[in-house]
Amino acid sequence: xxxxxxxxxxxxxxxxxxxxxxxxxxxxxxxxxxxxxxxxxxxxxxxxxxxxxxxxxxxxxxxxxxxxxxxxxxxxxxxxxxxxxxxxxxxxxxxxxxxxxxxxxxxxxxxxxxxxxxxxxxxxxxxxxxxxxxxxxxxxxxxxxxxxxxxxxxxxxxxxxxxxxxxxxxxxxxxxxxxxxxxxxxxxxxxxxxxxxxxxxxxxxxxxxxxxxxxxxxxxxxxxxxxxxxxxxxxxxxxxxxxxxxxxxxxxxxxxxxxxxxxxxxxxxxxxxxxxxxxxxxxxxxxxxxxxxxxxxxxxxxxxxxxxxxxxxxxxxxxxxxxxxxxxxxxxxxxx
Amino acid sequence: xxxxxxxxxxxxxxxxxxxxxxxxxxxxxxxxxxxxxxxxxxxxxxxxxxxxxxxxxxxxxxxxxxxxxxxxxxxxxxxxxxxxxxxxxxxxxxxxxxxxxxxxxxxxxxxxxxxxxxxxxxxxxxxxxxxxxxxxxxxxxxxxxxxxxxxxxxxxxxxxxxxxxxxxxxxxxxxxxxxxxxxxxxxxxxxxxxxxxxxxxxxxxxxxxxxxxxxxxxxxxxxxxxxxxxxxxxxxxxxxxxxxxxxxxxxxxxxxxxxxxxxxxxxxxxxxxxxxxxxxxxxxxxxxxxxxxxxxxxxxxxxxxxxxxxxxxxxxxxxxxxxxxxxxxxxxxxxx
Numbered sequence: 280x281x282x283x284x285x286x287x288x289x290x291x292x293x294x295x296x297x298x299x300x301x302x303x304x305x306x307x308x309x310x311x312x313x314x315x316x317x318x319x320x321x322x323x324x325x326x327x328x329x330x331x332x333x334x335x336x337x338x339x340x341x342x343x344x345x346x347x348x349x350x351x352x353x354x355x356x357x358x359x360x361x362x363x364x365x366x367x368x369x370x371x372x373x374x375x376x377x378x379x380x381x382x383x384x385x386x387x388x389x390x391x392x393x394x395x396x397x398x399x400x401x402x403x404x405x406x407x408x409x410x411x412x413x414x415x416x417x418x419x420x421x422x423x424x425x426x427x428x429x430x431x432x433x434x435x436x437x438x439x440x441x442x443x444x445x446x447x448x449x450x451x452x453x454x455x456x457x458x459x460x461x462x463x464x465x466x467x468x469x470x471x472x473x474x475x476x477x478x479x480x481x482x483x484x485x486x487x488x489x490x491x492x493x494x495x496x497x498x499x500x501x502x503x504x505x506x507x508x509x510x511x512x513x514x515x516x517x518x519x520x521x522x523x524x525x526x527x528x529x530x531x532x533x534x535x536x537x538x539x540x541x542x543x544x545x546x547x548x549x550x551x552x553x554x555x556x557x558x559x560x561x562x563x564x565x566x567x568x569x570x571x572x573x574x575x576x577x578x579x580x581x582x583x584x585x586x587x588x589x590x591x592x593x594x595x596x597x598x599x600x601x602x603x604x605x606x607x608x609x610x611x612x613x614x615x
Numbered sequence: 616x617x618x619x620x621x622x623x624x625x626x627x628x629x630x631x632x633x634x635x636x637x638x639x640x641x642x643x644x645x646x647x648x649x650x651x652x653x654x655x656x657x658x659x660x661x662x663x664x665x666x667x668x669x670x671x672x673x674x675x676x677x678x679x680x681x682x683x684x685x686x687x688x689x690x691x692x693x694x695x696x697x698x699x700x701x702x703x704x705x706x707x708x709x710x711x712x713x714x715x716x717x718x719x720x721x722x723x724x725x726x727x728x729x730x731x732x733x734x735x736x737x738x739x740x741x742x743x744x745x746x747x748x749x750x751x752x753x754x755x756x757x758x759x760x761x762x763x764x765x766x767x768x769x770x771x772x773x774x775x776x777x778x779x780x781x782x783x784x785x786x787x788x789x790x791x792x793x794x795x796x797x798x799x800x801x802x803x804x805x806x807x808x809x810x811x812x813x814x815x816x817x818x819x820x821x822x823x824x825x826x827x828x829x830x831x832x833x834x835x836x837x838x839x840x841x842x843x844x845x846x847x848x849x850x851x852x853x854x855x856x857x858x859x860x861x862x863x864x865x866x867x868x869x870x871x872x873x874x875x876x877x878x879x880x881x882x883x884x885x886x887x888x889x890x891x892x893x894x895x896x897x898x899x900x901x902x903x904x905x906x907x908x909x910x911x912x913x914x915x916x917x918x919x920x921x922x923x924x925x926x927x928x929x930x931x932x933x934x935x936x937x938x939x940x941x942x943x944x945x946x947x948x949x950x951x
Binding site: 283284285291296300307308309319320322324326329331334335339371372373374380381382383385386389390392396405406409411417422424428612613 | 622636714732758949
């Protein structure tokens with residue numbers, strides 16, 4: 280293997296991704312050290328606290344059960360802002376289109392994008408369109424950036440988990456990744472849709488319920504719940520203890536994962552969040568989340584412990600203890 | 616020709632681009648009517664006026680005389696903010712990388728990007744990295760978004776040109792487009808470099824000199840000076856009258872254009888600006904610009920007239936009058 284080449288796994292969200300980010304990309308562009316990364320940057324504009332984020336979307340296929348690359352690009356960026364506790368307000372949209380792409384399919388994707396923006400309460404205020412020759416891109420790539428406003432003084436970030444805190448997951452794992460993979464491979468999975476959805480409304484109710492009891496919010500996209508928890512464990516210098524029998528998984532997702540040798544713990548979600556919350560507020564917050572249509576399967580899936588920094592452990596359904604690691608490379612490429 | 620297909624010309628910046636934007640993309644995403652587009656969106660965050668913009672970069676080759684896709688992605692976005700009179704502060708960087716791209720070339724591009732950001736006084740505060748399989752993208756695409764702050768109450772936008780105003784171009788036309796094209800085709804053009812550069816420092820001095828006398832600022836990128844002036848003439852409902860013998864062109868650019876049948880008036884620039892300014896301030900502003908290293912070849916190239924809305928005319932060097940139109944499609948693809 281030529282060490283000088285960028286591999287698919289470098290875009291996986293797993294260990295290879297983190298190493299490329301820490302050693303090269305973030306180090307060069309921002310001068311930040313490893314482990315200081317959150318879903319969005321916090322900025323001060325006069326008296327106003329802003330959050331600013333960006334994500335590129337290369338999902339294959341661009342249309343899948345439960346969404347399109349257009350709605351996905353809105354939800355993903357809205358959610359990155361929401362995970363900082365910021366109200367999403369404005370999006371940009373940069374299109375890179377392959378020559379020969381269908382104009383009517385583009386129209387459908389843009390319509391879906393606009394509907395997603397309207398539903399999420401954000402406006403798409405600026406954009407750019409590039410067309411590259413046939414074979415130089417794969418149909419359509421969309422990069423959205425988002426700006427939101429923090430309407431509170433809370434500090435919600437990955438380094439804020441404390442021993443004793445509870446870990447809440449807002450719903451079932453892996454629906455997005457398995458829905459996209461099934462669409463790509465032509466597997467018939469009746470009734471299984473991506474969970475792609477905008478999470479700000481849910482977050483706003485959570486902030487209202489638990490306020491500064493909410494230590495960390497993170498959406499488990501690429502790399503899934505396992506990777507996101509590994510990041511938080513590392514940033515906060517704590518051990519996270521999971522209970523496997525509390526992890527919500529759709530039976531169809533569990534079935535496909537079983538057949539293909541995938542673990543739903545590592546499969547991408549696009550409408551789920553992980554919250555780490557003060558123990559005394561966890562039950563009330565959970566009840567509030569379960570009353571929201573995007574949180575009705577929310578569950579307390581584990582606890583923060585003072586043990587070894589960066590460790591994630593899971594008590595399995597048969598009572599054993601399993602160490603949860605990041606994946607090295609790519610499990611399902613081009614899922615978002 | 617199948618009307619349902621997206622063509623290269625739809626990304627040209629010319630007539631096809633404008634039609635796709637007006638009829639489909641901007642209409643769907645924002646609900647704005649045609650002609651309301653500027654280089655960046657203006658937003659109100661509390662008491663603070665923000666500008667927000669995005670651009671995707673697909674330049675081929677990614678390294679060219681005078682820059683790389685990295686520095687270009689910084690300059691282009693910084694300049695879009697500067698053209699709204701906003702001080703550029705923060706950038707995002709979304710990478711889409713083809714599997715197998717060289718890590719050392721990526722490092723060089725990122726270094727160039729950081730240096731460009733430092734020189735422009737902006738910080739790259741957030742980002743994203745995707746890797747797609749070999750053959751699904753062409754080496755590297757970069758999308759940058761930018762947020763800046765307006766530190767004044769001026770209204771600088773495309774609909775603000777008034778009869779009698781003067782048109783100033785900050786330097787020679789077409790250097791970027793011809794430098795990139797020459798690098799792509801392997802033409803040896805000794806000493807010819809892209810003009811890619813950050814324009815905020817020049818703009819800040821211009822604002823200091825002429826303040827509200829500055830009606831319009833626009834950087835003539837894709838589609839060149841001609842296309843940008845056509846846009847302004849349409850937005851402001853005026854005629855723009857150019858003097859061909861006042862248009863600064865590098866002799867090498869003129870030579871290459873002559874051989875290849877290109878018109879420098881339509882070739883992209885990445886470190887130039889067009890300013891439309893009140894007549895009584897034009898000479899002093901020109902002198903101030905000429906003292907700046909990015910404006911030393913600045914020239915008054917024409918006048919705003921009350922004639923037919925949307926028209927651009929040019930008095931040629933031999934004394935004739937030529938109507939300047941937008942190009943329909945693509946003259947030089949993948950120049951930015």
